[in-house]
Amino acid sequence: MNNQELAEAILKEVGGKKNIQNFTNCMTRLRLQVKDENKVNQKAIEQLSGVLGTQLQGTQVQVILGGKVLSVANEFSKLVPINNSGGQEDDSQNKGGISHVLNTLSAILTPALPPVIAGGLMKGLIFMFINFGWADGASDTIIFFNGLADCMFYFFPFLLAVSSAKKFKTNEYIALALAGLLMYPFAIADGQQFIQLFGIIPIAVVNYSSSVLPIIFSVWLLSHVLRFFTARVPEMVSMIFSPLLSLVITAPIAMCLLAPLGYYIGEYLAIAVKWLIDFSPWLAGLIVGGTRPILVLGGMHHAMNPIMQQEVASFGYSQMLAMVLMSTLAQATAPLVVYFKAKKVEEKQVALSAVIPGYIGITEPAIYGVLAKYRGAMIAACLGGGIGAAVSTIFGGRSFGFVMPGVLSIPAFIGEGFLGIVLGIVTTVIVTAVLTFVLMDRFNAKEKKEKKKNTRPLENSDIEAVTAKQVSDLEIQSPVIGDIIPLDSIEDATFSKEILGKTIAVSSTDETIYAPFDAEIKAVFPTKHAIGIESLEDGVELLIHVGLDTVSLEGQGFKLKVKQGDRIKKGETILSFNREYIRSKNLEDAVIVVVTNSETFKTVDKVPELGSIDLQNNLFSITK
Known part of the structure; x- marks a missing residue:
């Protein structure tokens, strides 16, 4: 499928020309503002050859295309000749506080970045030429190109x-x-x-x-x-x-x-x-570098651009951009290791196709094509990027221009603190490669090892005993009273594709979350919409997430009954919420229940597919 055919197919699946309000594109995504999101066939778009994934945020459809986005956007503009500054955009579903602000900043900054990125890279090249004695800093040529680079920032x-x-x-x-x-x-x-x-x-x-x-x-x-x-x-x-x-x-x-x-x-x-970087360089690097893949997965990474741009404007350099560089290299290194370890030809091809764009700075192919599938590789990329960013920050790594982080933009990092960049890159690549090699097949290897434990033929009594044990290993009861809803109706790829682990969605009828087992509260989000708990007896970790994009409500409509570190008894009330208030903000109110450490168990099966449930019904059946 060529770029023109892909543009035509995307247009068809988003409801045609009449459903397009306006559109734009960033470095990796075609962003379509639609009039009626119900006309968008998200599944069909994701199945198109060349599409890496989709995100639906309010009435904005984000089609993730990677490096070919500009070519597809050009073809799309021929099919839908809309003046993107015209028309009335319906923000009714985007008035979500922080989320709306971040989306607005991203929409404003993204079109203006290409010349700034070019200027940052040019500044790095100029510094490199002068530093290595390849050019005279006082020459008219250098003065000219330095002015060209500076004007894009000034x-x-x-x-x-x-x-x-x-x-x-x-x-x-x-x-x-x-x-x-x-x-x-x-x-x-x-x-x-x-x-x-x-x-x-x-x-x-x-x-x-x-x-x-x-x-x-x-x-x-x-x-x-x-x-x-x-x-x-x-x-x-x-x-x-x-x-x-x-x-x-x-x-x-x-x-x-x-x-x-x-x-x-x-x-x-x-x-x-x-201040945060000066206070604890390693912690700042670990947080920024370690969370970057998750932000890319949710399409929220552009929200960091204003901060990095402001660093350059205020101090003449950006340390955060150096941290992002390490994460970018980690996201490219993990698929490279997957390429060598994968056994199927198709998996090797997908992994290899993500490596070169990743090192250039376009990591969506790696995130959606490889890391989302191999959870061990995703963990390795997060840890490798975080550790590498911590090392880089400790040794003063920084960028002297706003650039798209990747190997081609390394000249922009040459200068004071370049030792930190070098050490950070080496650390990132080594740690990510080693961790990916160790973690990628860890769980598969565990299953194979368990299968080889008993080599003698099984008798009937053995089979009955094993079957009984598997059935009764662990049952996780529902923390919600309500009705099971199809997972494919949840318009969030992180949950609908079960990226975080085995997932069930429930429409609550009494607006209350209960403890499904004796547990410790491991995480409580400040906005009260999500809670992480861990079973005291078996170590099962659950994420209970109320609604989609409800983080934008900033705690309104939620009443939290616990705090982080609390130990709770089975059946105890954890959280209550106002479903009507959530719906009044045009947000999904389904309760999402995820076994976030699914990979540590032999099997995690979802018991009910559809139907009504109460606190006595099991949601998951787990075999250790």
């Missing part, structure tokens, strides 16, 4: 003005005018920090070059003000007066309030990240 507000205007559905050229105001070199006396508007309103004189949030906040305000005047000024003179009135109102508010607010939020966020 004038970043102009790039963001365009993408912000598209996201907020407002005029791009008026947005550029606001960016010009932010960058305007006001002639003031040395040491003067404020100018007085109308003689009474102070405007802080701030260097907004390379900044992120000030222009985004300003364009957001512009979109509302311009829309207000466009709807009320007579059409005959609207082209003249609507922009004028909008700028006269927006510019002072932006310069007095929004731009400084965005500037200081970004600055203090960068300072907070640096």
Whole structure:
């Protein structure tokens, strides 16, 4: 299937042209804003040749395509000639607090990244040429290319003005005018920090070059003000007066309030990240490097881009980007080991096809094609990336430009702390390779070993005894009263594909979660929507997750009865929730129950397929 055929097939399965509100693409995903998500055939899209996976977030369909996304997006634009800045986007299902903010930032930053990534890589190459004596730093040629690289960072507000205007559905050229105001070199006396508007309103004189949030906040305000005047000024003179009135109102508010607010939020966020790194470099590296594959799996990794970009703007370098580089190399190394260890030709081909894009910086093929299938390799990539990032951070590894982390962008990391980059890369590759080699077939090997324990022929009494033991090893009763619902109706690949372990979804009828066994509370999410528990007797680990995307509710609608570290008795109430409140926010309210350590048991079988259940019914039957 070529790119044109793939674009046509995707369009068909998302409901055709009439169901497309607008679309864009990032480095690996085609992001389609649809009018009616019920018309989207997610399963059919995932089965298309060339599609690595899908994510459905509200009315946005993310089709994961890896390195071919740009080619497919170009073909898609021929089929759906939509001006992506036009149309009314239905945010009714995306007003999810933190989730909505992160999605908005990602949509604004992603289109503006290619020139910035190019500039970061160019800065690294320039530094390398000068450092190794291959070029004279004072030469006109180096001065020219250094200016080309710097301008992409210095004038970043102009790039963001365009993408912000598209996201907020407002005029791009008026947005550029606001960016010009932010960058305007006001002639003031040395040491003067404020100018007085109308003689009474102070405007802080701030260097907004390379900044992120000030222009985004300003364009957001512009979109509302311009829309207000466009709807009320007579059409005959609207082209003249609507922009004028909008700028006269927006510019002072932006310069007095929004731009400084965005500037200081970004600055203090960068300072907070640096404080964490200075406080505990190994812990910061371990967290960022170790969780990166999980963020990629959920499509949330772009949320880190503003932080890394702000690091570069504030300090001239990014340590977090060095951590992400280590995780990227870990995600590419694990499939390489899988290629050598896999026995089936098809599995080898899939693994090998993920290696080169992974080392370049595109890790979705590795995540969805290999690591999601081989859980041991996923664990190895998380640990290898985390340990490598910790080593890199301890020795001061950093990037001097915002780049797509991969082997081709290593020149951007050359400079102070490059020893940390080298040590981090070596550590990442070795640890990931060793762990993948050890963990990939660990559970299969365990089964084979158990099968070889008894070589004598089994008698009938032996068979009966073994069968009885397997049946009665361990039964996990339901923590929910309600009705089993089909897993394929859950629109989240992490749960519907049972990536975390054996999974059952239940529609609760009494809005209460009970302890299915005597257990210890191992994890309680701050937003109260999910709890991790571990059986005191058998070590079974359960994740009980209420709803989808309910993290966006920030705890509203949930009443937590326990805290982390508590020991609870079977039947004790753990959590209650308001199903109607969840539904009022257009969110799924199903209770997801996952055996997160399924791989440590010989078998984990789901007892009921469908039907009503109560606390006396078993959900899982486990053989040790």
